[in-house]
Amino acid sequence: MNRRLIIPPLAALAAGALVFGPGAGQAATRAQTLRIFDKPVSMKVTHADGSIETSTLQNNKQLPPPKPGDTLDVNSRDYRGTHARHSKRSIGSTHLRCVFGTGEPTCESHVAIGGSMLIFTGNPGKLTNGTGIYEGATGRIISSKELADNASDIVARITLRG
Numbered sequence: 001m002n003r004r005l006i007i008p009p010l011a012a013l014a015a016g017a018l019v020f021g022p023g024a025g026q027a028a029t030r031a032q033t034l035r036i037f038d039k040p041v042s043m044k045v046t047h048a049d050g051s052i053e054t055s056t057l058q059n060n061k062q063l064p065p066p067k068p069g070d071t072l073d074v075n076s077r078d079y080r081g082t083h084a085r086h087s088k089r090s091i092g093s094t095h096l097r098c099v100f101g102t103g104e105p106t107c108e109s110h111v112a113i114g115g116s117m118l119i120f121t122g123n124p125g126k127l128t129n130g131t132g133i134y135e136g137a138t139g140r141i142i143s144s145k146e147l148a149d150n151a152s153d154i155v156a157r158i159t160l161r162g
Contacts, residue, residue: 032159034158035155036080037078038151038152038154039077039079040149042074042075043056044072045064046073047070068101068102070099072097073096074094074095076093077092077093078093078111082153083151092111093111093112094111097109107123108121116131117131117134118134118137124141124144127140127158135161136161137160137161141154141155
């Protein structure tokens with residue numbers, strides 16, 4: 001699969017790993033710059049005819065570029081930091097779904113971190129919804145750097161509301 005087709009949506013996905021937010025007991029509004037290393041573990045393209053092609057971290061199968069009517073699902077693990085220096089353990093999980101039509105795909109990512117969830121839409125990714133400590137938060141992707149194996153280094157600016 002051509003990485004240029006999935007990396008912009010992955011930026012929205014990775015920015016969701018926002019565990020750098022304040023604890024549940026902190027009530028002040030705070031802006032934070034987040035640095036996330038996003039590592040996909042599986043991808044699936046569901047074609048308009050219902051056929052499915054998958055790729056995992058283990059088989060590293062090259063997927064065909066999505067066509068109009070196709071849906072792309074990507075599951076990732078997110079780590080604090082960058083590809084060069086990041087936490088050993090993942091801090092969250094993300095699911096990205098992009099529906100392809102004519103023009104840019106429509107993408108949405110769901111990020112689970114502890115008992116909280118974030119939802120990002122569009123490209124560049126914009127935080128559109130959240131639960132738990134991310135309820136009422138706003139933010140956007142500032143930059144996304146494409147890496148090998150469909151991974152990404154993401155920088156996001158998020159404002160948390162207490």
